[in-house]
Amino acid sequence: MKDELAEERRKLDEQIAALGEKGGAWNDYLEIRGLHVEFDGFVAVKDIDLTVMHGDLRFLIGPNGAGKTTIIDAITGLVPATGSAMFGGEQLLGRKPNDIVKLGVGRTFQTASVVEELSVVRNLQIAEGFRKKTREFFKRPDTVSQNLLDLMDICNLTEDADKPAGILPHGKKQWLEIGMLLAQDAHLLLLDEPVAGMTPAERQATGELLRRVSRNRTVIIVEHDMEFMRQFADSVTVLNQGQILAEGSVEEIQNNEEVVRIYLGGGDQ
Numbered sequence: 001m002k003d004e005l006a007e008e009r010r011k012l013d014e015q016i017a018a019l020g021e022k023g024g025a026w027n028d029y030l031e032i033r034g035l036h037v038e039f040d041g042f043v044a045v046k047d048i049d050l051t052v053m054h055g056d057l058r059f060l061i062g063p064n065g066a067g068k069t070t071i072i073d074a075i076t077g078l079v080p081a082t083g084s085a086m087f088g089g090e091q092l093l094g095r096k097p098n099d100i101v102k103l104g105v106g107r108t109f110q111t112a113s114v115v116e117e118l119s120v121v122r123n124l125q126i127a128e129g130f131r132k133k134t135r136e137f138f139k140r141p142d143t144v145s146q147n148l149l150d151l152m153d154i155c156n157l158t159e160d161a162d163k164p165a166g167i168l169p170h171g172k173k174q175w176l177e178i179g180m181l182l183a184q185d186a187h188l189l190l191l192d193e194p195v196a197g198m199t200p201a202e203r204q205a206t207g208e209l210l211r212r213v214s215r216n217r218t219v220i221i222v223e224h225d226m227e228f229m230r231q232f233a234d235s236v237t238v239l240n241q242g243q244i245l246a247e248g249s250v251e252e253i254q255n256n257e258e259v260v261r262i263y264l265g266g267g268d269q
């Protein structure tokens, strides 16, 4: 029993070392100022300021329609926005989505977006090639890099390496997406409801994975699952009708009367 624990500990240390080696620098933090998004005159995000430090696992919560996904869309160049969103000293607003990826910003969507016909390892190889020069991107690597072997280990995908991504259970598809962000060397990870539809065991494993990942990166998780938030958040921002309602630790948010009234009091969504 003791040996098994020691083995588990050793494996965890190895995974943390593999994750830490890459990751970002202390100045890889996200600083959003006056972010504003309108759709045909409808204000979806209203002049928000949001700072998320390197090493933070920040949860972004709020009722449906609060503007959570729109903030991620704005930062990743999918919807036009005004204001400022700086990451690692670079302005993200006004750039093309592909250029934003090259600055180390990666996101997942509410529905998984892996290439279903391709194997797990091929999906990861494509992601790994994404930040390389075009010539290297199209060159099909015959051997799997040590980096990807480490990432499959970290994301619990080693035994699925050669399976088509389409046949993976839902939880593993999400882990593959997270693995793809790590493979493309994202230092800012924006995850839109990553544990929706997962079993309790998958949620637990995902939370632990994200905690390890966030030690040396900046991570924002949009989430509806309050229990998941309580367990894994370092800090929380509550959004309501396109504005920030509250920000703080899990405890502060749970004790904030306005948050309880508007959001938590209404039950988990």
Ligand SMILES: Nc1ncnc2c1ncn2[C@@H]1O[C@H](COP(=O)(O)OP(=O)(O)O)[C@@H](O)[C@H]1O
Pocket: 039, 042, 044, 062, 063, 064, 065, 066, 067, 068, 069, 070, 071
């Ligand atoms: N492309 C769009 N065109 C028009 N309205 C949109 C668009 N995307 C989002 N919205 C609106 O903006 C608001 C915020 O949406 P969203 O960011 O998806 O909320 P959340 O992710 O917090 O549930 C909603 O009222 C939504 O209907």
Ligand SMILES: [Mg+2]
Pocket: 068, 069, 070
């Ligand atoms: Mg959303």
